Amino acid sequence: MNDVVVVAAQALSVAGAVRMAAVVLSDAERVYVMYGVQDDLRIDGRGCEDYRHMEVETDVVSNTSGSARMKIGHTDILVGIKAEMGxxxxERPNEGFLEFFVDCSANATPKFEGRGGEDLGTDIANTLYRVFDNGSSLDLKTLCITPRQHCWILYVDVLLLECGGNLFDAISIAVKAALHNTRIPKVRVLENDEGSKEIELLDDPYDCIRLNVENVPCIITLSKIGHRHVVDATSQEETCCMASLLVSVTNKGTLTCFRKIGGGSLDPASVFEMMETGKRVGKALHKSLETTLAKEESLGKKRQKVGFLG
Incomplete structure (x- = not known):
């Protein structure tokens, strides 16, 4: 390493310890990041396919049907789900459905002030709609009460508490954890003498519907830096990224959708390689997440934050 790269390394170590409103890297710092990625050694010591340590906690908001909080690096996400009748x-008379709202709080980073956070929130919500717009992710028929008349609508509220890179992955993991934690009351449909139907909620709060989230995919973001790509990019690495590929992957490694973001271009060979990496990394991510959620539930009220992929 030459002196310029050594100085860049020192600057990055200082920058990583401070929450910055916007990450701005010098040319020397960019060179340092790119050289490290080429050698499969990133600025925080990870390899190109390694995630940072994650923490997931469920059932954190009392007035919701399900909730979860997800932390990865300096990214902190809170998801709350409320089930309401509608x-x-x-076009789908025998199913319930999900509605997504993403709030990019200006407290997470000043760059979310004004329309910056609003536009990003809309973009993330639209991506979540695409991920769940298929019959295999969730069995939405279990949310139907009476066809064409009544169903459960799941309002999924996502709040960005802190922004430290890799938002799409963190949000998708938090949404899956919150859906796993969701409990929907069971109802009884009563028909009176006039032929109209009435909905009656059952009294037992423990007699509820649980969603099967086994096939719910997670988003894996592959960020192209130089001639290689990385997963779980930090804010500094995102600054050096030419373009990224978002892939939605199930626990069996099946790709359900993908989209490219960023101003740079990706050649077909790179796209294929990134998709294969996404499948491989996605399967490992799902396995660790499922183990963590099972442990969270078994701990009940005594549970504590459980880290995985550390």
Whole structure:
């Protein structure tokens, strides 16, 4: 390493310890990041396919049907889900549905002030709609009460508490954890003498519907830096990224959708390689997450934050 790269390394170590409003890297710092990625040694010591340590905690918001909090590096996500009765969509009369709202709080980073956070929140919500817009992720028929008349609508509220890179992955993991934690009351449909139907909630709070989240995919973001790509990019690495590929991967490694973000271009060979990496990394991520969620539930009220992929 030459003196310029050594100075860049020292600057990055200082920058990583401070929450910055916007990450701005010098040319020397960019060179240091790119050289490290080429050698499979990133600025925090990880390899190209390694995630940072994650923490997941469920059932953290009392007035919701399900909730979860997800931390990875300096990224902190809170998800709350509320189940409310509504009318099924005309095109899917036998199913309930999900509604997503993403709040990019200006407290997370000043760059979310004004329309910056609003535009990003809309973009993330639209991506989540794409991920869940298939019949295999969730069995939405279990949310139907009476066809064409009543169903459960799951309002998924995502709050960005702190932004430290890799938002899409963190949000998708938090959403899956919150869905796993969701409990929907069982109801009884009563028909009176006039032929109209009434909905009655069952009294037992423990007699509820649980969602099967086994096939719910997670988003894996592959960020192209130089001639290689990395997963779970930090804010500094995102600054050096030419373009990224978001892939939605199930626990069996099946790709359900993907999209490219960023201003740079990706050649077909790179896209294929990134998709294969996404499948491989996604399977390992799901396995660790499922183990963590099972442990969280078994601990009950005594549970504590459980880290995984540390």
């Amino acid at each position: 009318m099924p969509k005309l």
